[in-house]
Amino acid sequence: MLDEGAASMTRSASATRRGARRQSGCRRLARWRTAYLSALTDQLDPSLDLFADMLRSPRFEQAEIDRIRASWIAGIKQEKARPNSAALRVLPPLLYGEGHAYAIPFTGSGTEASIASLTPMTGRLPPRLGAPEKATLVIVGDTTLKQIVPLLEKHLGD
Numbered sequence: 001m002l003d004e005g006a007a008s009m010t011r012s013a014s015a016t017r018r019g020a021r022r023q024s025g026c027r028r029l030a031r032w033r034t035a036y037l038s039a040l041t042d043q044l045d046p047s048l049d050l051f052a053d054m055l056r057s058p059r060f061e062q063a064e065i066d067r068i069r070a071s072w073i074a075g076i077k078q079e080k081a082r083p084n085s086a087a088l089r090v091l092p093p094l095l096y097g098e099g100h101a102y103a104i105p106f107t108g109s110g111t112e113a114s115i116a117s118l119t120p121m122t123g124r125l126p127p128r129l130g131a132p133e134k135a136t137l138v139i140v141g142d143t144t145l146k147q148i149v150p151l152l153e154k155h156l157g158d
Helices: 009-013 041-056 062-081 083-096 112-116 145-156
Strands: 021-026 033-038
Touching: 033 041, 041 145, 062 083, 062 112
Parallel strands: none
Antiparallel strands: 021 033
């Protein structure tokens, strides 16, 4: 939900006009979380501003949560209708036993019950989900360390 909106929705909505793409995600058992930014070099400063806004002030609006939840549950129903993904959903409890932490679908999509139970968070992310001191920043592209560090300090330094 991080990439579904931020405090300054008008700036977030303009991300695509600047040629920027933001994305966030969480992997199995929430042990690996990602936040991603792809931006044109000449739009890096305003794009990093949007990215920082997404990280610092996410908007977890109920309408967006309901939309994402419905889409997610529809995806789970599709998984159950396909033999390969149905097997990936059934196998973990058989391997690890019902109730084990790893007895969740290998598809990574969760269960209808777990998705239905999600509720919006308010304010900043809890420290365990967004601890910046534990983050790794990877930068690839048409920039140098001399160019990028001041921009990172400006937008993410605090």
